[in-house]
Every structure is written in structure tokens, then in C-alpha cells.
Amino acid sequence: MALIELKNVNKKYHSGEVIVNAARDITLEITEGSFVAFVGPSGSGKSTLLNLVGCLDMPTSGSISILGTKVDSLDRVARAKFRGDHLGFIFQNFSLIPVLTVYENIEYPLVMVKNLPKEERQEKVRSLLEKVGMLNQMNKYPNQISGGQKQRAAVARALVANPKIVLADEPTANLDSESAMQVIKVMHRMQEELGTTFIFSTHDQKIVEEAEIIYHLKDGIIVDRIDRKLRA
Amino acid sequence: MYMSTILKIAVRNLTRYTRRTLLTATLISIGVIFVIVFGGLASSFKNSMINVITGSLLADIQIHKKGYVESIDNLPLNIFLSSEETAEATKIISGNPNVVASSPRIKFSAMLSNYAQTSGVRLVAIYPDKEIKTCPDLAQRIKGRKDLSSIVNPGEILVPELLFKGLSLKLGDEIVVVATNRDGAVNGVTLRVAGYSEGVMGPSGKDGYIHIEDATSLLRMEIPEISEIAIKLKEFKYLSSSYKKLADTINGDTFEVHTWEHLTPFSTIVKIVDVLILMVRVILTSIVLVSIMNIMMMSVYERIGEIGMIAALGTLPRQILSIFFLEGILLGLISTVVGAIVAVVILTILTITKLEFKFGSMNIALTPGIPWSEMLITVTIVMVISAIATLQPAIKASKLEPVDALGHV
Incomplete structure (x- = not known):
């Protein structure tokens, strides 16, 4: 059974007086544990598609089903709860909370969303810090660490609540190639160890090659789908 | 959490x-x-x-004959409390546990002469012992008098400062006070200057003090009739409740009750x-x-x-x-x-x-x-x-x- 199912999804928005079709009649299915990339040039609709899958945006028409829940019919609060319960996010510009330490940033979803007791939080956070190689940086604030370290901390935060799906919008865009590869490797390892489904958008060819399933987008349409697992 | x-x-x-x-x-x-x-x-x-103001002049609350305050500027002689009415009011006042003292007063206008010059004056006739309990700070406004155990005795007058200086009076001088009673009869009495009183709001005050016995004699009252009864409360915080209680208890057709606020522009x-x-x-x-x-x-x-x-x-x-x-x-x-x-x-x-x-x-x-x-x-x-x-x-x-x-x- 598909983990994520999009049927005839359209997304239109107004840009000044112009109506932009950011997603056109998108139909796709993503299975559990996949490592999926949305690829395409700027304006191709990959971020829009990621936002729709991440319940950050609502489709103009069509239906989106995630883990069996029709998320397009949820209200704001229910979508926020759904995101907190099932989804993890990694953003292009690292997006750590600047006033919290690395440890506190990773702990944030466990406190604010999951409301777990301290001991359980400590165990989960330390385990993930270790996995992403950030244990010795845990008491530093985001402005005291490098871009690559920030993104590894963001990966840990995205995974700390054991989400089924992690969405990453151009996670390596602001990183040098070495840091970018490190982050992708961390994501890959987490996918293998935890069985998490990773979906990310990118136009970095090196990163694309790491993906198992690649959706090519152009002008809001999926123009190609490559399944490397099948090819292998 | x-x-x-x-x-x-x-x-x-x-x-x-x-x-x-x-x-x-x-x-x-x-x-x-x-x-x-x-x-x-x-x-x-x-x-x-x-x-x-309350401690040396007005006290906290005053009781008058109904209609008095409306004409207070003229110091009317025909809106006085009779002795029976004064007794009735005093009974009600003494029944109020928040009242510590009360002082009946007669207020009237008079002419004051040192035989060379004459001037108008407003006089407050008091029982000194009662007045000093009701307005304890009054003693501080009395100047020139050495013995303040009784601020004014029969036969004495405390002249307002303005007149004391204006008429070049000295302590012990004899002056004549002339007043008209409510029947229109003019009468005079000779009093000895025992001191002078400072006005609360400044030197323009024209309030002098005499003993109530001299006032009854001057105004030819057989039994003293009273302009107002000044009341001092235990504590200022009881003002509203005491005022309300007095106003509710007292006969509104005969008397009127006012707090200090109603009696001075200072409010x-x-x-x-x-x-x-x-x-x-x-x-x-x-x-x-x-x-x-x-x-x-x-x-x-x-x-x-x-x-x-x-x-x-x-x-x-x-x-x-x-x-x-x-x-x-x-x-x-x-x-x-x-x-x-x-x-x-x-x-x-x-x-x-x-x-x-x-x-x-x-x-x-x-x-x-x-x-x-x-x-x-x-x-x-x-x-x-x-x-x-x-x-x-x-x-x-x-x-x-x-x-x-x-x-x-």
C-alpha cells in the first residue's frame, strides 16, 4: 500500500494579476522507506509539490492521502497535529531556532509536539546527536556552528520524533559539496536504519544520483519518473 | 511541560x-x-x-439647618438650629461610634472697631474645649496667645491676622464688636484682643474667633442658637460611611449634612x-x-x-x-x-x-x-x-x- 498518494492534484496561485499553475494534474504514489527526489529547474513546481505532501499547503483540486489520511480535508490545527505526529522537515536555510542550543533544537519537537518526559527525550536526542556526529556540539547555539553542522542538526531534529516521512526542501543548496554529501549520507543512513521515507527537492545532480526514485518536473507537470531500484 | x-x-x-x-x-x-x-x-x-483644612477649620462633617449652606456666603442669622434641634442633632452625632468630637458654632458678620478705624469681620463663636477637640490644628493657627489651654475665653477675641495688622492692634487692646441680630437690632460688645488667627488659605482670611457666650450676648440670644455643628471622625476613612449614616438618620426636613468637600472650593x-x-x-x-x-x-x-x-x-x-x-x-x-x-x-x-x-x-x-x-x-x-x-x-x-x-x- 502506498504511504503517500496524490490524485489529480492541481495547485494554482496568484502572482500579482497572473495565475500560476504550480502543480498540474499530479498523480503519484510513494511507498514506505523510499528515498525520493523531486528534480527540476527553478519554477518547475518541486517546492510546491513538497509543500503539498508536507501538509504545508492545500491543493486547489485533487486529493492527497498520507498514511491513509485524506490530509486535504483537514483544518489548520489538524494539519499542524498531523505534521507533528507523522512528518519531519529539513529546510534549505537550516532553520534552527536561533535562541535554542543544538540539543534544545533537536529536543523541540519532543517537548512541543510529543510532550515526552525528560528522560525519554534525553535518550532520543543524545542517540540522534551521536548518529549525526553532533554530540560534541550539542551545547552550541546555531550561530556557533557551520552550515553543514546546522543541517546535520536539522536532520536529527527532523528524525527525533520518529516520523514516517521526512521532507527536505533543497537540503544541500547552501552547503559546499563535501558538507552536502555528508548530509545526504546521514539521511541515507537514517533511511536504512529507521526505515524513514525521505522526499527531497534538489537540482544538484550529484545529490540526485543518491535518490532511488526521481520525479522530474517541468512547469508543474511530472515529465519523467525514474526508479533506480527497478533498474538495479 | x-x-x-x-x-x-x-x-x-x-x-x-x-x-x-x-x-x-x-x-x-x-x-x-x-x-x-x-x-x-x-x-x-x-x-x-x-x-x-479639616483639622483647623472645617472638620470632617458639618450639620446645618436645612437651607443654610445655600446662603452660607451671607452668614444668615435666620437659618440657625434651635436648642432643641441642636440637642436632637447632638444625640444622633453621639450615637455614631466613628465620631470622636463635635463642636457647635455660631457664625455671623460683624463690625470691628479700635475707636480709630472700623472694619468688617466674620466671627466664629465657639466653645473652645469642644472646638479644639474637633479641630485640633486650630491651635497652630493662633498667634500671639501664650496660654493655649483655652484658645479663647469669654471677653476675648482672636482677630484675623489681616485686621490685626491692618488696624495696628496689639495684644490686650480693647476693641468694639458691633453686630446686628436677626431682628435687626444692633448691639455692641467690648472684647480684649487675645491673639490673632492665621487664615488657612493665606493672609486674606477674615475669620475671627470669640467665645460662644459673648456671641449669644451680642446677638441677644437667650438660649444659644447654632449655625453649624462641626464633627470630627476617628479616622478619615470613615468619612463616606459616617456621612451616609448621619444623612440617613437625621431628619432631612430640618437638617442638612455636608462633608468638608461640599463646603470648600479646595475640593x-x-x-x-x-x-x-x-x-x-x-x-x-x-x-x-x-x-x-x-x-x-x-x-x-x-x-x-x-x-x-x-x-x-x-x-x-x-x-x-x-x-x-x-x-x-x-x-x-x-x-x-x-x-x-x-x-x-x-x-x-x-x-x-x-x-x-x-x-x-x-x-x-x-x-x-x-x-x-x-x-x-x-x-x-x-x-x-x-x-x-x-x-x-x-x-x-x-x-x-x-x-x-x-x-x-
């Missing part, structure tokens, strides 16, 4: 923009200091003046002082409202991306609202506490140093103490206004759609 994280984020966000937070906090603190110190001093000034000054305190509070309210709303709107505007990110992570709108709301409330609270502490220090210094000055002929000593009620009101105002000022930006933050906040379309 997440409240501690929200508190942590709020506190750290306040310290994140230290200069901006300090500037706003300082502005609010100065406002709080100003309101509390001004309120304390103004209240102290007001209370001192009320004490002087207008008191009202002006209260309005000034209110205006200062309104200014403080505006400062807090504008400052906190400004800083919180800036804070939301600068952190839109951050709001989108925490919303994407599953932070609920009410939690986002709490983060910003707590931030504004904390700013208001810290500023108020600092302001209140500084205000207490300033007021303590002022109380110890005792600011003294003359208002008219009144010696006013400002000892503001710590006006706890004023502080409580100020703190409450600042906290309520902080909450109101923070609410709009906090609601705005909580209503942001994550996709818009993150900068995606």
Missing part, C-alpha cells in the same frame, strides 16, 4: 535583541516610576491639605489632583501600549521565517501565540518590577527627607510613604496593557500559514 520551553524561548528572544529590549523596558520603567512617584507625592499633598483642587494622576496613568498606558505593540510587531515581522519553521514542525497556533504573548508580558512585567523598585527607593528617600513647603499659610510636609494601592493599580494597568498590546501581534503570528511564512508560495 512545554510551558517551560515557551518561557525559555520568550526570555531568550528578549535578550536576543538586548538593546531594543533595554530601550523599551527603560521607557516603560521610567513611566512606572513617574506614575508611582507622582501619584505618591500628589496623594501626600492632597492628604496634607485635607488634613490642614476642586483635590479633584484636579485626582485628574492629574489619572492623566499621568493614561500617558503611561499609551507609552506601554505603543512600546510593547511596536516591539512585538517588529519581533513577529523579523521572525516570520522562524514562525513558519516551528509551525511546520507541528507547533500548534495556540503554542505560537503563547510564545509571543509571554514575550510581551515578560517585557511588561520586568519593566514594571524594575520601575516599581526604583519608585519605592525614591519615595523612601523623599519620605525620610520630608519635603516641606508653604501653601497659602499652610505648612505642607510631603511624606508620601509607599503608596501600595497606587503601585498595585500601576502594575495592574501595565500588565493589562502589555497583554492587550501583545495580543494583536501574537494572534497575527499564530495565524500565519506555514507555507507563506516559510517564504514559499
